[in-house]
Amino acid sequence: MCFKEEITKRAKEITEKIVLYLPKEEGYQRTIFSAMNYSIVVGGKRIRPMLMKAVYDMFGGTSDSIYPFMAAIEMIHTYSLVHDDLPAMDNDEYRRGNKTTHAKYGEAMGILAGDALLNYAYEVAIGAFDVDSDNKDSVIRALKVLTQKAGVYGMVGGQVVDVESEKSPESVITREKLDFIYRLKTGALIEASMVIGAVLANASEEDITMVEQIASKIGLAFQIQDDILDVVSTFEELGKPIGSDEKNNKETYVTFEGIEKSREDLKKLTDEAIDMLHSFGKDDKFLEQLFVYLVYRNK
Amino acid sequence: MCFKEEITKRAKEITEKIVLYLPKEEGYQRTIFSAMNYSIVVGGKRIRPMLMKAVYDMFGGTSDSIYPFMAAIEMIHTYSLVHDDLPAMDNDEYRRGNKTTHAKYGEAMGILAGDALLNYAYEVAIGAFDVDSDNKDSVIRALKVLTQKAGVYGMVGGQVVDVESEKSPESVITREKLDFIYRLKTGALIEASMVIGAVLANASEEDITMVEQIASKIGLAFQIQDDILDVVSTFEELGKPIGSDEKNNKETYVTFEGIEKSREDLKKLTDEAIDMLHSFGKDDKFLEQLFVYLVYRNK
Numbered sequence: 001m002c003f004k005e006e007i008t009k010r011a012k013e014i015t016e017k018i019v020l021y022l023p024k025e026e027g028y029q030r031t032i033f034s035a036m037n038y039s040i041v042v043g044g045k046r047i048r049p050m051l052m053k054a055v056y057d058m059f060g061g062t063s064d065s066i067y068p069f070m071a072a073i074e075m076i077h078t079y080s081l082v083h084d085d086l087p088a089m090d091n092d093e094y095r096r097g098n099k100t101t102h103a104k105y106g107e108a109m110g111i112l113a114g115d116a117l118l119n120y121a122y123e124v125a126i127g128a129f130d131v132d133s134d135n136k137d138s139v140i141r142a143l144k145v146l147t148q149k150a151g152v153y154g155m156v157g158g159q160v161v162d163v164e165s166e167k168s169p170e171s172v173i174t175r176e177k178l179d180f181i182y183r184l185k186t187g188a189l190i191e192a193s194m195v196i197g198a199v200l201a202n203a204s205e206e207d208i209t210m211v212e213q214i215a216s217k218i219g220l221a222f223q224i225q226d227d228i229l230d231v232v233s234t235f236e237e238l239g240k241p242i243g244s245d246e247k248n249n250k251e252t253y254v255t256f257e258g259i260e261k262s263r264e265d266l267k268k269l270t271d272e273a274i275d276m277l278h279s280f281g282k283d284d285k286f287l288e289q290l291f292v293y294l295v296y297r298n299k
Numbered sequence: 300m301c302f303k304e305e306i307t308k309r310a311k312e313i314t315e316k317i318v319l320y321l322p323k324e325e326g327y328q329r330t331i332f333s334a335m336n337y338s339i340v341v342g343g344k345r346i347r348p349m350l351m352k353a354v355y356d357m358f359g360g361t362s363d364s365i366y367p368f369m370a371a372i373e374m375i376h377t378y379s380l381v382h383d384d385l386p387a388m389d390n391d392e393y394r395r396g397n398k399t400t401h402a403k404y405g406e407a408m409g410i411l412a413g414d415a416l417l418n419y420a421y422e423v424a425i426g427a428f429d430v431d432s433d434n435k436d437s438v439i440r441a442l443k444v445l446t447q448k449a450g451v452y453g454m455v456g457g458q459v460v461d462v463e464s465e466k467s468p469e470s471v472i473t474r475e476k477l478d479f480i481y482r483l484k485t486g487a488l489i490e491a492s493m494v495i496g497a498v499l500a501n502a503s504e505e506d507i508t509m510v511e512q513i514a515s516k517i518g519l520a521f522q523i524q525d526d527i528l529d530v531v532s533t534f535e536e537l538g539k540p541i542g543s544d545e546k547n548n549k550e551t552y553v554t555f556e557g558i559e560k561s562r563e564d565l566k567k568l569t570d571e572a573i574d575m576l577h578s579f580g581k582d583d584k585f586l587e588q589l590f591v592y593l594v595y596r597n598k
Binding site: 109 | 322327328335386405406407408409413415418419421422425428442443447449450452456458460466476479
């Protein structure tokens with residue numbers, strides 16, 4: 001089986017697991033249940049739960065407590081997209097060829113479905129205490145990581161600074177501010193995914209710290225590739241107008257560093273992350289391939 | 300000191316406690332920190348944390364772990380108002396004489412400030428594990444109560460059905476659906492407040508169950524009074540157009556039951572709740588007065 005098939009298979013398995021945690025579409029609230037489920041089911045590649053599980057497996061985790069956290073991180077990622085797509089934010093009617101949640105269910109339901117998914121993520125994650133009652137301290141720590149990386153010192157913080165920069169044309173994005181946005185908006189949930197995998201598998205403190213550094217490098221490389229693709233892709237490959245960052249006068253890694261230096265930096269970050277990964281001396285073959293797949297993707 | 304002064308004093312003390320948990324307005328995210336803090340600080344009577352603390356005190360709770368939960372429930376209540384006020388929802392520019400969060404900070408920040416407050420509520424609540432590390436099981440249970448009552452099977456579920464009923468004039472509200480909305484939209488957070496107070500004070504199972512029933516009665520009585528006030532208040536007392544429910548063709552407890560029966564039911568619910576409260580045989584004087592104050596308020 002080639003690697004592309006392997007991740008398609010894993011994404012399908014993850015989706016099947018996540019769906020088990022979704023609310024049944026019944027009762028007076030069935031519209032919101034339907035909107036929540038729609039948002040999750042049309043969603044994508046399950047990168048975050050896949051990273052979480054791969055790290056968990058690498059460190060020898062065996063409990064089912066990982067599944068509620070895999071579902072939770074995908075719900076948090078999804079709610080952030082649902083709210084990002086709203087008219088007052090990016091105002092997107094379509095995402096990956098499907099109607100966005102507010103386009104399908106109306107704006108009020110888009111807001112409430114996002115709220116519901118965020119809250120439900122924690123409702124589900126807290127269920128891990130019942131699954132793995134001998135490992136409460138790890139579950140508590142995983143919850144702390146999740147709330148911090150998802151919140152105003154993590155993903156939401158990055159979104160805020162990004163939105164503010166876009167909406168105020170006079171505000172100059174410095175290189176430092178761009179790094180901040182990338183680290184929080186994209187990086188924080190990737191860090192949460194991988195760190196939670198390590199925490200729940202009871203990895204050592206040193207290993208958890210190193211996992212966070214690896215995740216940080218991969219998160220940044222992932223975002224640099226996004227910027228590179230915006231410049232070099234064909235419309236077919238990317239599924240959105242090429243050069244849209246440039247057209248929007250948006251500062252990106254590429255506008256700061258140029259395309260060649262961006263490619264070099266991406267390769268350097270990825271090589272460093274993979275070297276650090278190897279230093280664990282574990283079976284890291286899948287994770288290494290997943291990193292390479294993510295940062296060198298062509299769309 | 301009269302009771303009105305007592306609750307004003309307690310509300311002030313609670314606000315001072317909550318403010319300690321709020322993020323500092325610094326760094327790139329300072330706009331969102333400012334919006335979060337604004338939403339909380341202009342807010343009101345701190346009824347939910349006040350109920351939580353009163354129940355906690357009544358059952359002899361002594362740990363500081365109650366404070367993060369008091370802050371969390373007020374943050375969750377506040378985020379729900381911030382999102383309720385958005386243009387796609389109730390579209391309110393003012394709340395209690397102050398600009399609503401989106402009116403002051405823009406719609407995108409209104410959405411993100413709500414998201415940030417909801418997430419931060421859990422970030423803060425999880426901090427209770429560090430404060431009361433000998434009582435982890437109670438903190439876990441309190442977290443479960445909070446997530447469930449705040450989410451799609453609680454407050455958000457009630458909001459959804461309420462919004463849907465308002466936005467679809469053809470949808471008929473039955474009495475059963477109205478009860479559902481009241482129980483979830485208003486009742487759920489009042490139940491959460493009181494139940495968490497009992498759980499963190501390590502009350503017995505029987506007592507926790509009874510606290511939930513008391514809270515449910517008070518929550519419904521509180522909502523019935525809202526409907527009565529809409530009909531009978533003067534504009535000055537209520538601070539919003541009187542009879543606005545009727546004008547909006549909104550079905551309420553009063554339109555179903557009439558004003559006299561509504562008053563009777565309110566009194567019956569409150570008397571029952573107070574009888575149940577007395578059955579604990581604890582010092583319940585403050586809680587009893589608070590119930591009476593809440594359900595017989597004149598604005």
